[in-house]
Amino acid sequence: MENKHATLTAAMEDYLKAIYELQATTGTTTTTALATALNISAASATNMIKKLAELKLARHSPYRGVELTTAGEKIALEVVRHHRLIELFLHQALGIPWDEVHVEAHKLEHVLSDNLENHIADFLGDPTKDPHGDPIPSKAGIIADRERESLADGAPGARVTIQRVGAQDPARLRYLRELGIVPQARVNIVAHAPFEGPVRVRTEDGAEHALDRGLARQIWVAEKSRPKTRVHAPRKMIKGSRQ
Amino acid sequence: MENKHATLTAAMEDYLKAIYELQATTGTTTTTALATALNISAASATNMIKKLAELKLARHSPYRGVELTTAGEKIALEVVRHHRLIELFLHQALGIPWDEVHVEAHKLEHVLSDNLENHIADFLGDPTKDPHGDPIPSKAGIIADRERESLADGAPGARVTIQRVGAQDPARLRYLRELGIVPQARVNIVAHAPFEGPVRVRTEDGAEHALDRGLARQIWVAEKSRPKTRVHAPRKMIKGSRQ
DNA sequence: GTTAGAATTTAGCCAAGACTAAATTTTGAA
DNA sequence: TTCAAAATTTAGTCTTGGCTAAATTCTAAC
Incomplete structure (x- = not known):
């Protein structure tokens, strides 16, 4: 039924x-x-x-x-939930870097039983975001709204918190990780070069970096430093979980 | 190639x-x-x-x-390795009971990448046995020999160590777990009822149990208490991992 | 408003891996 | 030794989910 x-x-x-x-x-x-x-x-x-x-x-x-349809979206959200839970689990439990989790999760998402899904969600403390900052739909199919502002939109001088990194390409993800541009990091927007040029940002370590405008547009931020819904800490830490 | x-x-x-x-x-x-x-x-x-x-x-x-053929066996052993590594991982990392891991592992075994396999084996400290005591083939395809003696073979009076539980049926596995009949447990063989009747054993808690002969034949033991190859402890414990 | 080119759909094909029914081979009891 | 029953294989079918080529529809430039 x-x-x-x-x-x-x-x-x-x-x-x-x-x-x-x-x-x-x-x-x-x-x-x-x-x-x-x-x-x-x-x-x-x-x-x-x-x-x-x-x-x-x-x-x-x-x-x-x-x-x-509504029914189709419900199923899509279940698959998305599987995918993102697996990404976070692989990252947290096994220390798999954030640029590798997508391809692994894609293979696992279709064979995740309800039972296993529950165990993983429980283990992770019912998380709401995956390692890239993408929201994890709830069991009931509720998903947080998307951010509206990207690094390319922020006004020069703004101090923002990285919320979500939309890039998928492993090389770009490794590069961003290198710069310290990961969810929850704070950066200052220094300037936008004209003619769709790069966006200059200063990261927490004080270094300044120039990001391609296209890449900057895939990095979503929040202006305020209010503590937005964040990736929950797992019940217990397992390994030093670097990105 | x-x-x-x-x-x-x-x-x-x-x-x-x-x-x-x-x-x-x-x-x-x-x-x-x-x-x-x-x-x-x-x-x-x-x-x-x-x-x-x-x-x-x-x-x-x-x-x-x-x-x-040799080539076919090599692949079979890789699949078996996947299956048993996953069983142990689910048991150790997520606390999934031993009667549930088989069905989950069966779905996951075919989509486990080499990369993920290595991460899991590493996390578990290159284990040699799964939660049922079944040997995990090495990466090179080497697998430990099977035990020769079952609970149905042991002489009355013998003190044995459970090595491997061959039963697959979840209900039976839960029952055995209940009795404390799990790999590494010690039991005394009390008697064999005639006409293929039940095998009476005493577990470590002093209780005596009568096991169906067919079930006893699926429980493999070692007579000596020499420390056989055992399930390795994971790098770090995560959860109380009850069977 | 035509019309060429892009986007989309239709038609027909293929391989994997399951099935049933029928044919064939093996086996074991008389 | 024979022969019926059991085991196995063959033949033919079905569904899934791909593909290419051809037909159709949409769209944007003139």
Whole structure:
């Protein structure tokens, strides 16, 4: 009765998650964008979109795009929850660096049982953010709003707290980690070079760095230093968990 | 060049593992036994056996049975290593009880990357046994010999150390845990009832229990109290890890 | 308003891995 | 030794989820 989505395949879960994320970041989901995100052909995407529509998990406007239904979004959020819980668990429990957790979590997210999910969430103390600062949806499917301001938006002179790093590329993540630009770090925005030039920031250690504007746009910040929802400490620390 | 088995499907890995385990426990592997173990039809088993034979991972004697080649056994041992490392990790790191780890590990074993495998083995201190006492093959594919003596074989009066519990059924595992019959526990064999009757044993707490002969045959022991290869302590303890 | 090019869908194909039913081989009891 | 039952294999089918090529629809530049 309730297990209708116990029958969803890993491929379907991947599609739902991808549609959700495209919707969340770019507003709409076109067939081509979805195909690109999943690294498949557009024809394959159309095919699956029609299946998901039949299952009432998505709405398909032919030639226009896709949208998740409430049911589809619920499942997408479950997959996102799995993914981010696993990322945080691997980071906290095994000390796996933040640039490696995504690819591991992607493989594990579809085979995480409810039982194991609960054990992990419990172990981590019901965390609300993953190592990149992305919000972890609650068991009930509630997810925190996205930040509105990026490093590229902050006014020169502003003192901000890094909230979320949207970059996925491991090399860029390692670079940012190197600079100390990770969630909860404080940085000063020094200046924005003109003509879409780099953004200069000063990190806590006093060093100044110039970040590509495109990269800066993927780094989300909060102006105030009010203690926003943060990554909870795990029940017990296991290993020195550097990023 | 080396990644020829990066292309193996999860189904193939399951077959190789099942053939390996049937070979190890019962000596031979028939099509029907394999099909039963994997809960599929005999026709499906034949089909896959032929595929594995083409890949030189198994030898097929039509109507007689299957056997792994050296290459096939190597892969089977890798899968077994994954499975048992995951079982131990879930048990140690998350406190998941020993009767639940098998089903979780089965889902995770096929998506464990080399990187993650190494992190886990490192975290656990390169363990040699899983929570049931089953040996964990080394990275190189070396696996400890099986015990020769079960609780059903031990002479009355013998003082033995539990080495390995072969039962898989969660209910039975919970029962044995209840009695304190877990790897490394010491028990005295009191008597064997005639006509294949129960085996009476006394556990360390002084209580006496009667075990079904079939169950006793799945509990492997060592007579001497020499410290056999044991489950290594993890690098750091995380949670009280009860069975 | 046409119309070329981009985006999308349709049509048809393929491989994996399951199934059932039918054919074949092996085995063990009489 | 024979032969029926059990075990195994063969033949043919199905579903999933990819693919390419061709057809269709949308869109933006003229």
